Amino acid sequence: MGYAALEAPEADLWPVSVSVDEHQGSVVLENGYISASIDYMGRVTSLGLLETGREAIAPGCLGNQFVLFDDIPLYWDAWDVMDYHLETRKPLTDVSQQVHIVESGPLRAAVQVQIPISDVSYITQTITLDTGSLELRFHTQVEWHENRKFLKVEFPLHVRTTEATYETAFGHLRRPTHQNTSWDWARYEVCGHKWADLSEYNFGVALMNDCKYGHCAQGNVIRLSLLKSPKAPDSEADMGHHTFTYAIMPYMGTFQDAGVIQAAYSLNQPLLPAQLPADSDSSSHSFFTVSNPAVILETVKKAEDVDNAIVLRLYESCGGHGTTALSSTLPITRVDRCNLLEEVDSSSALQWEGGSVQLSFTPFQILTLLAYL
Numbered sequence: 306m307g308y309a310a311l312e313a314p315e316a317d318l319w320p321v322s323v324s325v326d327e328h329q330g331s332v333v334l335e336n337g338y339i340s341a342s343i344d345y346m347g348r349v350t351s352l353g354l355l356e357t358g359r360e361a362i363a364p365g366c367l368g369n370q371f372v373l374f375d376d377i378p379l380y381w382d383a384w385d386v387m388d389y390h391l392e393t394r395k396p397l398t399d400v401s402q403q404v405h406i407v408e409s410g411p412l413r414a415a416v417q418v419q420i421p422i423s424d425v426s427y428i429t430q431t432i433t434l435d436t437g438s439l440e441l442r443f444h445t446q447v448e449w450h451e452n453r454k455f456l457k458v459e460f461p462l463h464v465r466t467t468e469a470t471y472e473t474a475f476g477h478l479r480r481p482t483h484q485n486t487s488w489d490w491a492r493y494e495v496c497g498h499k500w501a502d503l504s505e506y507n508f509g510v511a512l513m514n515d516c517k518y519g520h521c522a523q524g525n526v527i528r529l530s531l532l533k534s535p536k537a538p539d540s541e542a543d544m545g546h547h548t549f550t551y552a553i554m555p556y557m558g559t560f561q562d563a564g565v566i567q568a569a570y571s572l573n574q575p576l577l578p579a580q581l582p583a584d585s586d587s588s589s590h591s592f593f594t595v596s597n598p599a600v601i602l603e604t605v606k607k608a609e610d611v612d613n614a615i616v617l618r619l620y621e622s623c624g625g626h627g628t629t630a631l632s633s634t635l636p637i638t639r640v641d642r643c644n645l646l647e648e649v650d651s652s653s654a655l656q657w658e659g660g661s662v663q664l665s666f667t668p669f670q671i672l673t674l675l676a677y678l
Contacts, residue, residue, distance in 0.1 A: 306605060307591035310581060320411035321436050332404055334414045334434040334441070339555065341441050345403045347418035347430055349460070352441060354555055359463075361510045361555035363525055366461035368553065369443060371397040371420060371428065372528070376455035382535035383542055386494045386519070390455060397422060412436050425450040440513070440568060442552040450544055451534040457521070459528040460553060462510045464503045469522035470560065471497030472569065475603070475620040476669035482522045494521050494530065499569035502560045503527055511565040514551040515573050561623040567598065590634070595619070597629035600666060608675060609647055616647060617674040621666035631674075632661035639677045649675060 319337025326333050331342045331350055342351040349368035352361040362368045375393040378385035402419035415433040422428060431444040447456070468479045473496070482503070484490040497520045500513040512520075512527055519530030529551055535542050552572055556563035595602055604618035615635075621627055640657045642650040655662050655674075664672060 306593045306602065307589065309589035319436060321414040321434055323406055323409050323414035323416070325406075332406065332416050334416070334432070336414075336434055336436050336438065338437070338439055339434070339441070341432075341434060343404055343416055343432060345418075346398070346400045346420065347404055347416075347432060349441070349553070352553065352555060354439075354557065357557060359508055359555065359557065361463055361553070363461040363463045368460040368462075369432075370459050371422075372457050372459055373397060373422065374455040374457065376453050376533055376535075382453070382537040383533070383539070386455070388490075388493050391493060391521075397428075401427065407431065408433070410436075422447075422449075422454075422456070423451065439556060439563075440552040440554045440572075442550060442572075444550050445531075445548070447532060447547045448545075449532050449534065449547055451532075453536060454534050455530070456532040457528045457530050458551070459526055460510070460512060461526045462503050464505050464508070464510060464525055466503055466505050466525075469520075469527065470502040470504070471495060471520060472500045472566070473498055475671050476622065476624070480522070482524055484523075493523075494519055496520070499573055500565055501527060501529075502565060504560060508557055509555075509560055509563070511554045511556070511560055511563075511568070512551065513554065513565075513569045513572050514549065516549050517551070561599065564598075566601070566622050570601070592634055593617075594632045595629050596632075597627050599623040599625065599627050600629040600664070602631070611647075611675065611677070614675050614677045616643070617676055618671065619664070619666075619674070620671045621669055624668045626665075626667055628663060628665045630661045630663055633676070634660065635676075636678055637676045641675045641677075643673050643675045645673060647673075647675060 321336040324333050331344045334341045340353050340355055344350050348370055373395045374390045376390055378387050397420055399421050401421045404416045404418045407417045408415035413435050415431050417431045420428040426449050429446045433442045469482050470477050470479050480492050480495050481489045496518050500511050501520045502509055502511045517529055521528040593602055600619055601622045602619050606616050608614040608616050640655045640662050642653055
């Protein structure tokens with residue numbers, strides 16, 4: 306949490322390039338870390354890690370495929386999703402404006418496509434790749450005027466696994482990708498927050514988003530639920546213009562070590578750029594730092610009942626025991642543990658010395674601190 310003044314890109318970052326593959330009929334985005342091939346409809350025909358040559362998209366399949374389902378629940382239009390909707394899958398295969406290059410680097414490459422959903426609804430999407438990034442981002446705008454339809458986007462992945470991992474509040478959980486039992490079969494639509502992940506030994510692919518909460522993982526195909534169009538109790542629910550972003554990130558190792566959790570936070574809470582005058586101070590400053598990347602400083606807020614205090618909420622995000630040093634440049638004089646009601650827990654004292662405090666965490670533990678200024 307802080308700010309940094311940047312004069313130029315880091316020297317070790319690869320510039321982004323975008324080119325047209327006339328033989329394959331696709332556009333190729335590349336930045337030295339990953340390479341993505343995009344067909345004329347904006348579908349991902351290939352997404353590979355350049356260092357290892359590992360491919361993320363299943364052979365012969367298409368990622369970023371928009372699909373439309375009939376969505377007619379038995380009782381509650383706006384709340385329920387019935388299993389039989391999966392039998393009505395209809396891929397969107399028309400294009401009103403084919404993929405074309407809108408930005409060509411060196412810091413970012415981007416292509417844009419427009420896809421009709423119906424006579425009154427359409428998708429405009431800009432696909433971007435930034436320098437030094439493992440993420441292929443999909444900035445999406447939808448003009449949505451459907452009747453009991455369900456829009457999703459799907460990615461068939463070159464991953465073999467029986468479980469998918471979904472982020473939830475202050476942690477993550479795993480759900481099966483098969484239908485071996487009635488309990489498994491009932492998980493045809495599951496909730497998740499900023500990211501979902503399919504991984505096998507030493508490789509995985511994460512699907513991140515900035516505002517969607519429904520997922521479906523069946524076999525090696527993962528879907529992100531984008532828009533519903535219920536007609537009860539509000540016939541105009543969700544009608545109109547929508548803007549959202551999702552991203553796909555292949556990686557080697559585990560999602561914890563690859564930084565998927567931090568990348569999802571960056572997608573949801575991006576840096577805010579501002580242009581500074583030439584004679585401005587070019588220094589950087591961090592108000593808080595955490596020494597262990599598994600520990601997330603989730604919340605910084607003013608205390609409700611103490612005038613000269615702030616509340617800090619941290620949690621262990623990877624699912625393991627760990628310790629960290631929480632440091633701050635603010636004039637903090639004392640730190641106490643407290644509960645979610647900001648009531649001080651006097652049973653365990655903390656020592657704030659030299660601008661930092663040592664903290665211990667169990668898996669997914671949430672720790673709330675009251676810091677006095």
